[in-house]
Amino acid sequence: MSKIATLEIDGKKYEFPVIIGTENEVAIDIEKLRSETGYITMDPGYKNSGSCKSDITFLDGEEGILRYRGYSIEDLAGKANFLEVAYLLVFGELPTKDQLFQFEEDIRKHTLVNEEMKKIVEGFPRTAHPMGILASLTSALTAFNPKPVNVENEKEMYQAVCKTMGKFLVIATYTYRKSMGYPLNYYDNTKGYVENFMHLMFELPTGPYTPDPAVVDALNKLFILHGDHEQNCSTSTVRMVGSSHAGLFASISAGVSALWGPLHGGANQAVLEMLEEIQANGGDADKYMAKAKDRNDPFRLMGFGHRVYKNFDPRAKIIKKAADEVLATLGVDDPILQIAKKLEAAALVDDYFVSRKLYPNVDFYSGIIYRAMGIPTEMFTVLFAIGRLPGWIAQWKEMRINKEPIGRPRQIYTGYELRDFKPMDQR
Numbered sequence: 001m002s003k004i005a006t007l008e009i010d011g012k013k014y015e016f017p018v019i020i021g022t023e024n025e026v027a028i029d030i031e032k033l034r035s036e037t038g039y040i041t042m043d044p045g046y047k048n049s050g051s052c053k054s055d056i057t058f059l060d061g062e063e064g065i066l067r068y069r070g071y072s073i074e075d076l077a078g079k080a081n082f083l084e085v086a087y088l089l090v091f092g093e094l095p096t097k098d099q100l101f102q103f104e105e106d107i108r109k110h111t112l113v114n115e116e117m118k119k120i121v122e123g124f125p126r127t128a129h130p131m132g133i134l135a136s137l138t139s140a141l142t143a144f145n146p147k148p149v150n151v152e153n154e155k156e157m158y159q160a161v162c163k164t165m166g167k168f169l170v171i172a173t174y175t176y177r178k179s180m181g182y183p184l185n186y187y188d189n190t191k192g193y194v195e196n197f198m199h200l201m202f203e204l205p206t207g208p209y210t211p212d213p214a215v216v217d218a219l220n221k222l223f224i225l226h227g228d229h230e231q232n233c234s235t236s237t238v239r240m241v242g243s244s245h246a247g248l249f250a251s252i253s254a255g256v257s258a259l260w261g262p263l264h265g266g267a268n269q270a271v272l273e274m275l276e277e278i279q280a281n282g283g284d285a286d287k288y289m290a291k292a293k294d295r296n297d298p299f300r301l302m303g304f305g306h307r308v309y310k311n312f313d314p315r316a317k318i319i320k321k322a323a324d325e326v327l328a329t330l331g332v333d334d335p336i337l338q339i340a341k342k343l344e345a346a347a348l349v350d351d352y353f354v355s356r357k358l359y360p361n362v363d364f365y366s367g368i369i370y371r372a373m374g375i376p377t378e379m380f381t382v383l384f385a386i387g388r389l390p391g392w393i394a395q396w397k398e399m400r401i402n403k404e405p406i407g408r409p410r411q412i413y414t415g416y417e418l419r420d421f422k423p424m425d426q427r
């Protein structure tokens, strides 16, 4: 039987339908609220507001559950490869062997980036943050691919997915090559997608380069863990921008900018900088714990807390284990890992963190793995973006196929009432 929610305002009752999701998540459908009552709801930061129905990712913050298209993150991170998961996210089902082969082939057809893009890269100062460059280059791809995608046309949409996956990986690595003054590299169509990331980043014209297979494996896992996370800040941005029927590259460029912030994807860079600072100050984690708890200090323990996870972040659990494994495999003994573990152990028994349900999130340990792989700190959020790309594409595609209306929140105006215009000499 369908459920109804009743709202009473000034003695008058209004009824609203209740929506129930596959996993029994419940929402009050207030689509007709304003037209029937004249009221709107107020929910800064959208802590209680659903923006859409989605078939892509299920997340239970209380139980620490994350699933893509019904498959547990633990299974996917342990058994699948990144392109397999990208295919699953975007097209809804795990690919067959042939479908995956074809997907890789089709992505390879789009890995050459227009040479004119290099002139844009040249214009940036070497010190520019890679995320700023990446957002600009992604947006610039629109100029080289101006034809809008017809989302109703499966073939066109499939090609747009392959094109975005192919070109984004290459331009993501331009940002690092630029900062180092290295020539920009080309995708090697004889190698796999994740392996190519390492080649694009680190292969120099002066000699051969072979990435460590352990590093490629770990990257594969990290990209999968970042693949999608339902309606987070950057994904909501991608959907919001796309809801005006802006193109895929333009929407993803906006997502990159949203991800950059230190409260979102930029936290992975901030965590490592924080750990390095603690190390430089003698490794005294207590001082930083005290700062994080001080209401008058804006400092936050980076890599801790999550809007949705209030028990543990399942991605953090997998990454912590991976950090131990990768460092051991690479023979890296990083004191920063010990500081991170000390900080985590202290926070897990500290009343401030426990009472606010603040646990390590995906960004807490990922930077330690990236560092062990030789990835510079400023590139960490770019790696998050590469992992999140299939999620952004999947959500953009779903939003357009479901013909969602343009995103346009309302507000409560709190400024001046009507005032008379004052001529300049009377102000």
Ligand code: CMC
Pocket (backbone or CB within 6 Å): 045, 229, 232, 262, 263, 264, 265, 267, 292, 293, 299, 300, 301, 302, 303, 304, 305, 306, 307, 308, 356, 358, 361, 362, 363
């Ligand atoms: N260190 C210290 N205090 C914190 C922290 C933290 N990392 N996170 C939250 N709090 C406190 C906050 O001050 C507030 O305290 P009070 O109730 O006394 O005012 C309480 O916990 C609730 O915090 P909130 O800011 O209302 O929670 P939110 O859901 O709006 O913010 C968050 C979530 C992730 C932005 C926040 O926890 C944070 O800033 N964490 C550090 C940045 C970080 O690691 N971000 C990565 C998130 S995971 C990757 C991703 O998907 O983006």
